[in-house]
Amino acid sequence: MPSVCFYFQVHQPFRIKNYRIFDIGKENEYFNDSSENDLNNRRILEKVARKSYLPANRTILELIKKHPQFKVSYSLSGVLMEQLEKFSPETLESFKELAATGNVEFLSETYYHSLSFLYSPEEFRTQVKMHQKKIQELFGQKPKIFRNTELIYNNRLAVEIEKMGYKGILAEGADHILDWRSPNFLYSPKGTKKLKVLLKNYRLSDDIAFRFSSRDWKEYPLTADKFSQWVSAVNGNGNVVNLFMDYETFGEHQWEDTGIFEFLRHLPDQILRNPDNDFVTPSEAIDRYGSVSELDVHNFISWADVERDLSAWLSNPIQHDAIKKLYDIEHLVLASKDKKLIEDWRKMQTSDHFYYMCTKWFQDGDVHKYFNPYDSPYEAFISFMNALHDLTLRATSQKGKILVS
């Protein structure tokens, strides 16, 4: 052994435009910014597709053709798939091509890449089902493995996921939950019967995702050969190396000129040079390897920031206020039966909106700044709350209509 298990997260939110106080009650297209800035969803999607998704998909397809043993898995958020349909059908086609190889597994998540598990179990289940349906429609697969938004995870989630019929779940291999144990084994979440959890090897994953082009990193430059040696070193001390990362790592976070695509192109060659190594999808890993022990995660963990907790989305008063008010109107919105209204409400649940409101500038601050299309967390909050105000007015007026009829 070990087996290498790749999972790539592919997600883009519907960003809310600068929606001002004056727009409330006048218009309700919250997501249609068409300016030259980074709130223009079409513009961002087209850019990321060109720089990242298309060349990365091409590379993966070549690799699968060259090495039939090469396997990867993806989690595409529902809002990403919608945007691909609208703005970049050719990218969607290339994912379908990958699906057709049989070497690619699609994972399950909440359609809206939301934090719904924390606020509304019912809404959570609805969104997971919506996502399953979409994956089946587009790629002809029924997902067997679940990964929650931003790898947010705890025991309760694992129990719920087992109930929903999944055989596996992904989580962050955070130091504070593993202690001396290794992320390179499978574990049984506390309270579940058969469910297994795959843990991200964050050191090796982040070597690619974050450190690849960092010139002050002592391992710079990272070659496929060197990386494969690190993977092989796990031999005898683990079953599976879980390399989980954002797909935008390829071409968007690490630009093409850093050599990231070359690295990817050579990696399977190098990994497979050691006959003990191979590639697996999460499902295959779960079928092949047993759990070594129970994993007890009482408090939520995630893959974000150094804290690996919920603080990227939920640490300051504006974040808590915004999300609470959003879920406060759940029943009002759902009772309206207004399709567009419900859809808008759900698009506002995407975790990115709350991430943009994060004010932890210190330490991970620059990462937040880098990923923030707004001038400040406060602008993100203001546009969100204005849009929510309008949405609430719409929901309330719908309620009135029902009463009248």
Add this chain to the structure above:
Amino acid sequence: MFGWEFPPYNSGGLGTACLGLSRALVKENVGIIFVLPKKFNVHSSDIRIIFADQQGIKFEEIDSPIYPYVTSDKYSIEREHENNDVYGRTLLEEVRRYARSARKIAKKQKFDIIHAHDWLSFLAGIEAKKVSGKPLVVHVHATEFDRTGGQNINQNVYNIERQGMQFADKVIAVSNRTKEKIIHHYGIPAEKIEVVYNGVDREEFKALPERLYTLKKDGKKIVLYAGRITIQKGPEYFIRAAKQTLEYYPDAIFVVAGSGDMEHQMMMEAAYLGISDKVIFTGFLRGDDLSAVYQVADLYVMPSVSEPFGIAPLEALSNNTPVLISKQSGVSEVLTHALKADFWDTNEMANKIVSTLKHDSLKNTLRDNGRHDVDKLSWTESARKCINLYKQILSERQITV
């Protein structure tokens, strides 16, 4: 050090900055002789009393028959009488007179470096350098382009500013914004200019007796403007934003704390817009009065058209009040946890004002994080930068000698 005003007898940020920087320099073991023109209606003993505990600052006052700081009120009176010259012949006379006296002081006193604050003291700095041969640092807190909003530049003032910058060994600018202006309008090379941000005195927050709280009965919220009511500060944008805010948030009250040549005009503007009952003019406030008004406010707004730095937002944050500041300000370079808008974009200002009044979570997050911003801006930091600059100048001198 040559200055023009010193608290508590100041009408603007210049005096506050001189005091803050001087105190911090003294703490860092720099001896200071602070030279001020003679105060006409102020007893010098007052100053000594205030700084009696400030070991190291010696005050030299020059006998001069003018006000220590020519307030905008005074400017406006003079402007009415002499349309052709904003400052009047008298002020320029006094600036020159101050410079002549500076020669005498420079001959008498022992010092290593001359540091002059703003154009009123630049000629004094130049003369001091001429007689002593010591290096000169001119500190630009504001340029004529900021004070006038870019219109009706007074050529005499501009000439003195440029002369000071050219004659100086180094120029200190209070922000990158000001540095750009000095390069662009005065032709000073970038490498001669050092940016030193202002700071704020980190005094413990002191809750003051409630004032104006009756205004907040019935859930009313207070939006504050505090500063001189002059073209540079953009008061008319505050009034216009107030009008727009009130359409969406009728429970807002707008307080204008300050005085200046546009005060009357602003009252008329509020009346014309039909919001006189929601706009309160308090006149000029200082000390605890000003702090109390900061504390009662739900949001402080600085809509400056051109603000080289802008200490007032730091004072507001120190008093636990969040701020909305003009993007055309130096302080916006250093404040992260502040709302920002272009001074002319009163729609955006209203959008942000309404949001802050509506959502306590926004107000609280801005307030708490804003205090962290302020904690990082100390006069000690500014003083250390000045000291490094002094050392650099002195060591360069030694090499050339």
